Amino acid sequence: MSPTFDALEIRAPLEREAALMAALPRQVAQAQAQASAFTELLSGVKAADISTRAALAQLPVTRKHELLARQQAQRSVGGNPFGGFSAIGFGASMPRVFASPGTIYEPEGAQRDYWRMARAIYAAGFRRGELIHNCFSYHFVPAGSMMETGAHALGCTVFAGGTGQTEQQVQAMAELQPAGYIGTPSFLKIILEKATEMGVTLPSVTKAMFGGEAFPPSLRDWYLAHGIDGYQCYATADLGLIAYETPAREGLVLDEGVIVEIVRPGTGDPVPDGEVGELVVTTLNPDYPLIRFGTGDLSAVLPGACPTGRTNTRIKGWMGRADQTTKVRGMFVHPGQVDTIVKRFPEVIKARLVVSGEMANDSMILKIETLNGSLDGLQARISEAIRDVTKLRGDVEFQIAGSLPNDGKVIEDARSYK
Helix, strand or coil, rough: CCCCCCCHHHHCCHHHHHHHHHHHCCCCCCCCHCCHHHHHHHHCCCCHHHHCCHHHHCCEEEEEHHHHHHHHHHHHHCCCCCCCCCCCCEEEEECCEEECCCCEEEECCCCCCCCHHHHHHHHHHCCCEEEEEEEECCCCCCCCHHHHHHHHHHEEEECCCCCHHHHHHHHHHHHCCCCCCCCEEHHHEEEEHHHHHHCCCCCCCEEEEEECCCCCCHHHHHHHCCCCEEEEEEEECCCCCEECCCCEEEEEEEEEEEEEEEEECCCCCCCCCCCCCEEEEEECCCCCCCCCCCCEEEEECCCCCCCCCCCEEECCCCCCCCCCEEEEEEEEECCHHHHHHHHHHCEEEEEEEEECCCCCCCCCEEEEECCCCCCCCHHHHHHHHHHHHHHCEEEEEEECCCCCCCCCCEEEECCCCC
């Protein structure tokens, strides 16, 4: 049996990149023509010109709070409930609608494996003809449907366990003997502990695919000790599958249906491979054609290819949140403001704003790495720029090149909240 879901996973990297860049202008054109939000956001853009990553990087990033704001604005006047981001409307082309906190409404299209989850489920060890116990929620949020449609595309049967009712979950697992579990790692642990309490064994559950929560090595090892081989995936309600874990357990491999960039938080500027930044995703889904959608999650590219033979780019997985907006002396300071300051000075190669102090005695220090050369007057000019951009006073501290942490933080809140 093939170790990979399909031949797309083992394409030569240059072949994959050529295919993605050929699909990109078509997706931009689809967004402009069928999704009114992008008609406005990409006004003046010639879709045919967006055929390279450099060209893509010039387009605006749309972040979740902006999508929500457009949805709320249009809903308030009886307009499009999706804020103009969906290319399909109610009816046969949109079998279901889901809601995420905000409230953000997400469409589900009619195409097979709409969320592209079959690839991740396969990588976690599930195969055609097996029964999967799905404990993601089927209520309001799309997680349950995301996994179920992927499992169906793989040729699996699904028990719609959903959330809660732990004793009934144990009973169903004991009687139906599923091959494995899909859901959050914490809920499976609760089910297994309840089974032990009830004196019930669940020998059939030997594999699992997890999402929605962190899956640290300590928890992975706990499951292995209990006879369950668990893998994680990274997906969102807006984009579907973004990346998935493989048996190599070396980061997460990017899905074949997305174009992923990692940018400096608060900006749309791609960072060098290996540097931590915000994941920005362009989906090739024509029904919901999100172009440069900011996930708000931090990650970094891993070097090299996956030992399983999959050739797509790997990322480290979820490394925190990119939104580092901080309130200082009653004023909000945003990562984008730090970027504005840095771009005024070509001598600066990296910066990190550290906020410290207690209560009303906040202080700001902009720590910067600079290119070699004269620093005469630079400190004073940067201090002036800090005040001009943030309307707050801040000190400037020079750092040795390469000394600032590679953790994606542009703003560090080091204040004491005791």
